[in-house]
Amino acid sequence: MDTITLWQLAALAAASTLVGFSKTAVSGANTISLAVFAAVLPARESTGVLLPILIAGDILAVLVHRRHAHWPTLLRLFPAVAVGVVAGTLFMMWAGDAAVRTSIGAILLFMSGVTIWRRRTAAVPAEEGTTERGPSRGGRIKARTYGVLGGFTTMVANAGGPVMSLYLLSAGFRKLGFLGTSAWFFLIVNTSKVPFSVGLGLIDARSLLLDACLVLFVVPGAFIGRTCVGRINQKVFERIVIGATVLGGLQLLLN
Secondary structure, three states, rough: OOOOOHHHHHHHHHHHHHHHHHOOOOOOOOHHHHHHHHHOOOOHHHHHHHHHHHHHHHHHHHHHHHOOOHHHHHHHHHHHHHHEEEEEHHHHHHHEEEEEEHHHHHHHHHHHHHHHHHHOOOOOOOOOOOOOOOOOOHHHHHHHHHHHHHHHHHHOOOOOHEEEEEEHHHHOOHHHHHHHHHHHHHHHHHHHHHHHHOOOOOOHHHOOOOOOOHHHHHHHHHHHHHHOOOOHHHHHHHHHHHHHHHHHHHHHHHO
């Protein structure tokens, strides 16, 4: 992090802007940001630098969509997510930079496959302007499975977005309920990850100094997302996100 070039800093700034955009408009789009951070910075340390950026985006998302959260769903997920976060922390204690880089690349490719599968099988479309707040059925086994996987992927690679997107869509959430529940979920989960990341040495004074520069770019991204959320062609954008995520995952696996 001591030898970041101007072009690399510009790439990190753009990725931070995309974090803000994804938090208020298209959940899961920040997988591109994950790939950029892991490509510019050492893969292991990149997760610690990205975490405060994500939390800043989560705060903005909660301010915009806070009224649409479905708390019974959140309370059902959190115990399983905690198990996944602990498992991810244990993995990070063992893994070196090469292992983390490979893991992030594999997770990105896996999440791309999950997203493609979700787009083809989701039975409930995200309708504009609806305030549908709750899932039609919970399913304890499904909640535990998605919760553990989401906790592990978010701890290891900050890549829990596609997992939770798949769960919320399969549970029957519409657009506003989806965004509100997702906003509160990631604010709580990402904040809870901070002590683990500090303990692993992923967050320190140098990483926070870089975050102080990059967090400024989250705000315009969130504003753009808030303005465009009702106008986005979701299918086209998801194709772009999936393509960029696949390329980022392959780049991490091959380097």
